[in-house]
Amino acid sequence: MPRWLHSLGPKTLAILFAVAAVNTALSYFVLQSVVQPAFDSIETGEAAHEIERIRVALGKEQGHLVATSADWAVWDDSYAFVQGRNAAYLDDNILPSVFQNLNLSLIAFQDRECGVLFSYAADPASGERLPSEAFDVDALLAALPQGAPAGAADVAAGLVDLHGRLLLVVRHPVVDTLAAQPPAGALVMARPVDARLIALLRDQTGADFRLLPLPGADASALTEAAQALIDGRAGTDAVVVSARDGVLVAESLLAGIGGQPVALMKAQRARTISAAGGESVGLAILLMALSAVAQLAVAWFLLGRMVLRPIHRLTRHIKSANDGRETEPPAPLRWQRGDELGMLADTYDRLNAALA
Numbered sequence: 001m002p003r004w005l006h007s008l009g010p011k012t013l014a015i016l017f018a019v020a021a022v023n024t025a026l027s028y029f030v031l032q033s034v035v036q037p038a039f040d041s042i043e044t045g046e047a048a049h050e051i052e053r054i055r056v057a058l059g060k061e062q063g064h065l066v067a068t069s070a071d072w073a074v075w076d077d078s079y080a081f082v083q084g085r086n087a088a089y090l091d092d093n094i095l096p097s098v099f100q101n102l103n104l105s106l107i108a109f110q111d112r113e114c115g116v117l118f119s120y121a122a123d124p125a126s127g128e129r130l131p132s133e134a135f136d137v138d139a140l141l142a143a144l145p146q147g148a149p150a151g152a153a154d155v156a157a158g159l160v161d162l163h164g165r166l167l168l169v170v171r172h173p174v175v176d177t178l179a180a181q182p183p184a185g186a187l188v189m190a191r192p193v194d195a196r197l198i199a200l201l202r203d204q205t206g207a208d209f210r211l212l213p214l215p216g217a218d219a220s221a222l223t224e225a226a227q228a229l230i231d232g233r234a235g236t237d238a239v240v241v242s243a244r245d246g247v248l249v250a251e252s253l254l255a256g257i258g259g260q261p262v263a264l265m266k267a268q269r270a271r272t273i274s275a276a277g278g279e280s281v282g283l284a285i286l287l288m289a290l291s292a293v294a295q296l297a298v299a300w301f302l303l304g305r306m307v308l309r310p311i312h313r314l315t316r317h318i319k320s321a322n323d324g325r326e327t328e329p330p331a332p333l334r335w336q337r338g339d340e341l342g343m344l345a346d347t348y349d350r351l352n353a354a355l356a
Helices: 008-073 076-082 089-093 096-102 137-142 195-205 224-230 272-322 340-355
Strands: 106-110 116-121 156-162 165-174 185-192 208-213 239-244 247-255 261-270
Touching: 008 156, 008 165, 008 185, 008 195, 008 239, 008 247, 008 261, 008 272, 076 089, 076 106, 076 165, 106 137, 106 165, 116 137, 137 156, 137 185, 156 247, 156 261, 165 208, 195 208, 224 239, 224 247, 224 261, 261 272, 272 340
Parallel strands: none
Antiparallel strands: 106 116, 106 185, 156 165, 165 185, 208 261, 239 247, 247 261
């Protein structure tokens, strides 16, 4: 081992460097184990919150459809039609423009025994009537709660999966304008959950999401967490968040009009918060490393000036005296220091004076 490595300078420098390295390593550990997970947690919470925003926006659209159906169902003309006393009702009201303006795919009337009095399924874009094989009215009505409405407030609304196609459906009791008489039947309106509605919901929520009907959900596109939701291993209202392909995916089930799950809601977002957290952590670590280097340089300078250099001078002074290079007693050091080095130099001066 080189002789210079035995001196205090390299040993002191090594200790300072080790302390700085340990401090930087501990800071790195704290940032990675505490700060970065906090960013990840915030981002996970935001992803779950997106699901709730989508639920609220979808609920508002359902509320709009309920209000539209109420305009039609709580009306003397509709009440008279269901009772068979308004023959001109269909010609005056069931028009292609109604389906276009309200974005509807179905208007149907039921009697008190839930029998179909009239149904009209149409393409919302053109208002053209659809053939029965293109829109299964019977299957849709079968998915609704069974039994005639008990009163004017007995409104059923929610999602229906019609052969892999999602619809917002409302069944509203048909009553007179003052709701003074018992329901004569029910009005059923259906609005497709199509690209137009999804685009509207995306604009309202700012979320990038899809709605997948459960029977038609592609198993290869499902995460393990989503499969757990579908298999019933998690609650219907549960929101699961997982990382996939560099994005955060939040998934939850949507219940249908009968309370059973009918669709998987899948929202994804770029991991911008985690990325920003990672950049902040990296910058903090770099700044701490630079700060450690600066502190090391300052500490080394101060130790050299206040401790190492005086020790080196005292060592040379003692060594020159012991080597007999001076024919006369060595000159006193006369250090004006109140610390331990000053006491050592003063003791050495007094010892030399006593030996002279």
